[in-house]
Amino acid sequence: MMKQKFKRRLKKGIVYLILIFIILFVFRIFYGYSVSPNVIASSNTFFEEIASSRVNYASKKYKMQSNTSSAQNIINVDQKYEKIATVNTKSSEFEKEKSLLDEEIKRQEAIIQFEQNSGNKGNRRLQLLIGVQPEKFDSLYVSLSKIGKVQSKEITKKDKTNEYKQLNAKKESLLKIRNSLIELKSKGGKIEEYINLENRILSIEEELQGLGVQLGNYDEENEFCTIKFSLIEGIENKISLTHRIKVALDWTISTYLQLIAILFFISGFMYIALLILDKLNLFNSIIKNLKD
Incomplete structure (x- = not known):
């Protein structure tokens, strides 16, 4: 049994x-x-270096209903946003794919804002930062995804409406301060005070110029969406x-x-621990019998 x-x-x-x-x-x-x-950990150094020097923004105008206690109001919304796509591809036919890429960029009326070519023949890498009109973004993204063998791709969209409003508010505030200082300067006073006012006005002018550059990125004539595209030369590895x-x-x-091995050591440890406890219980019972 x-x-x-x-x-x-x-x-x-x-x-x-x-x-x-x-x-x-x-x-x-x-x-x-x-x-x-086949997924290559692409180096983002090129795109990181130019990230601070070039940004593309777009806008979208639409109407939204706002329900209040009294009536329904129609609100006109002017959204500012940043839309970025990243496409990393690989191909053994580098020249052919590069020609297709150039044709597609030209056909979609996009512009190459930054370009980097690196590596020798057989191990070349092409990295582009492409600006494309918002209405042609999806079409170009789909076309570029068909070039070579796609290793990775993604799309991110960030709302920039609040940042745009904050820049405008800051600009209005600086303009009011500048006008007040100019008016104050016209009233005369000590030379030292006049110089301080002049320096302050110049400082505000510099800030306004910087804001003008930032706000210029939001102008309708400069509206673009961004596609970060990498083409890497190489043969696709297939695993049997x-x-x-x-x-x-x-x-x-x-x-x-x-x-x-882990289970064996745990079992062995538990077995030894149980033996020790059993011996201790036996020892305690003997002592108790002796006392009785």
């Missing part, structure tokens, strides 16, 4: 161990397919099923043995 129970438990234990191994193996296989080896199985087996065996 004891032998049969032991055999059943042994079989059940072996089944659990095999099941754990299969689960780990299947997990590693699926993980290998989910992480593409045999290689994936080999890698999955290596990882599964290593992880499985580590897991079994």
